[in-house]
Amino acid sequence: MSMQVILAQALLGLNVGVFYAMLSLGLAVIFGLLNIINFAHGAMYMLGAFVALIGYSLLDDWFGISLQIGFWASLIVAPLFVGVLGIIIERTMLKRLYELDHIYGLLLTFGITLILQGLFSNYFNISGTPYSGQPESLSGVVNLGFMYFPTYRLFAIVFSIVVCFATWFVIEHTRLGSRLRAGVENSALTQAFGLNVPLMITLTFGFGCALAGLAGVLAAPIYSVSPLMGADLIIVVFAVVVIGGMGSIMGAILTGLALGLVEGITKVVYPPAANTVIFFLMVLVLLFRPAGLFGKER
C-alpha cells in the first residue's frame, strides 16, 4: 500500500473522527457533571442538522416566514435552538430524576429519542433530504498533493478540532471550568461556597446538547439529513466514550479522533470489519483496562 493511499485514508478517517470527538465530548461533559447517560444525544445531533435544513429551505413553505438562514448563521442558530431544548428537557424532566437510579435518566432520554425520530420520520424521507445551503466558498476541492479533498470536509475537520480544543481549554484552564470541575467533584461543598450548582448543571446540559447540534449542522452538507442519522452514530459514540474512559475531556477528544483513524484504515485493509472494529477494541479495553484508556479508577 503506497504512502499516498495511507495518507488519503487517514485524512478520511480523521473526517469521521472529528464527528466522534465532538459527540463523545458532549456526552462526556454531560455524564461527568450530571451523571446522566444521555441517550438523546444522537437525536440532538439529528435535530441540529434538521434545524439547519428547515432554516435554509422550509421556513417559507412551513411557517410563511420569508427568511432564509444560511449555513454560517446555522452554525449559531442550530446549537442555540438545540441547547435551549436541552435546557427545557433538563429543567422540566431530567432534574426530577437525579435522586433516582441512572436507569431512569436513560429511559427518559431514550424515550425522547424515539419521539423525536418518529416525529421527523413522519415528515421527512428516511433516506435523507438534501441540504443545499453549503456556502459557495467551500464548495470546491483542494489539491493536497496526495489527493483531491473537498474543501468543505477540510473546513469541517479544522472547525471541529478548534471547537473541541476550545471546550477542553475552557473546562481545564479557566475559572469557569474550575468551578464546574469543583461541582463535579463535590457538589454539596461547592454549593456551600455560594456557587449555584443547579444552574451550572442546567447550562452544562444545554451546552452538551448544543455541541451535538453543532456537529449536526456540520454533518448536514456531507451526509444525508435523515431522521435516523443520529441513531446510526450514537452507538459508536458510546463505544468511543467507553474506550476513552470518563476521566478526562481530552480523553474523549483524542479517542474520538484516533478511532476515526482506526476505522478509516480498516476500510482499506478489511472493509467488512469497518463497522465492528471499534466494538472489538471496546471489548479489549474493557478486558485489560476497564476504566478506559484515559479514565481514572475512582
Place this chain on the structure above:
Amino acid sequence: MVNQRKLLHGIVAGLGLMVAAGPLSAAEGLSDGKVKIGVLSDMSGVYKSLEGPGAVVAAKMAVADFGGKVLGKPIEIVSADHQNKPDIGASTAREWIDAKQVDMITALDNSSVALAVQGLASEKKVITMDAGAGTTALTEDQCAPYGIHYVYDTHALPVGTATAVVKNGGKKWFFITADYAFGHSLQENTAAVVKNLGGSVVGNVNAPLGTTDFSSYLLQAQSSGADVIGLANAGQDTVNAIKQANQFRIVQSGQKLAGMLVFITDIQSMGLDIAQGLQFTTAFVWNQDDEAEKWSRRYYEQQGAMPTMVQAGVYSAVTNYLKAIDAVGTDDADAVRKQLGEMELNDMFVKGGKILANGLMLHDMYLVEAKKPDESTEEWDLLRVISKIPAEQAYIPLSESKCPLLK
C-alpha cells in the same frame, strides 16, 4: 470505577432497549366472514419511505376502489412493523394466520423477512404477494406454492441498467457492495450481465450495511481504473455513496456511477443536482402514462409523496387478489392462486402481466434516467423513461428456473 460501571450498565440496558423496542403499530382484532389482508412492512427503519406506511395507504386505496366488499363480505386491512427482523416478521405472520384469519400478506420489503414469511405462509396455505423484496430466491430455490413475487428482483434490475451502461462504453466495472445476501446476489447477477457483453470486473469492496461515509470505498474504486462504479446496495447506502462521489468529483473526473437498485425516493433524497443523468431500472414511474399519473396524484393527496414502484405494486397486488376472489367466488387459497396464475394482469401498474408457476409476476420493466434540474417541472418530476425492457428479457425464463415446485 463506580461511574464507569454504572455507565456500562446503562449502555447495555440502552442497547437492549434499542433491540427490543416493540412494534409501532399492531394488528387489530378481527372476526370471521371477512377478507383480511395483512400489510407487513418496515414501518420505522431504513425502508420506511419506499414501502412502509405508504404501502398501507396503497392497500387501503385498493380496497376502497374495489368498493370495500368482495362477494358481499367486507375487506379489512391490517398492518404491522417487521422492523427488518425475520423472527419478528415470521411471528407476526404466524399470529395473523393462526389467530386472526388473515388471508393474504403483502408488502414484505427486506429479502430476509420475505423469505421467512413466504415459507411460513405457504406451509399454512396463505398467499403472499411480495412487493418490496429483491432476492430471486423467492421464486428460485426457495419458491413456495402460495408465494408470489410481484414488483422486481435482483435479476431484472441489472439487465436493463448494466446492459445500457456497457453498451455506452462502460466495460470495466468496480463494485461497491452491501455486505449481506441481497448485495452479494445483486453484484453476482450484475457481473454476469457485464461479462456476457464483453465487459470485465476489476475489483470490488464489501461495505457494511448502513455505512454513512463511503469516501474511502469511492477512492478505492477511483484508483482501480474502472470505467464504471457499480453500486450493489440500496436506500440510504446508495444515496450516501452517490452524494459523496459528487463531493470527491468522481463523475467529473470521468468515471460513471451505476445504481443497481434505486427508488424514486432516493432520487428525491439526493436532489437532481447530484442525481442527474443517473440511469437505473424500475418497474413503475408515477407519471409514465396518464393512468399511472391519475392514480399517483390520488395517492399523493393521502400520503404527501409520490408512490415508489413498491407502493404502486401493493395497490396492484391487492386489487388483482380481490379480482381473483371475485372471479372464483371463494377466498380458498388454492382456487385463488390458480385463478391468479390464469389471469392477465392489467392496471395502472402493469400491462399484460402474468404470474408464473414459480410465483414470479412476469412484467415489463423500464430503464429510466434522472432528469436535469431544468427539465423537471414539479417537485416529483424526476425521471424520464429511456426504454422499455420486455418482460422476457428482464426475468429468468420459467424454463431456466431452479424452483423445485416445477419438477
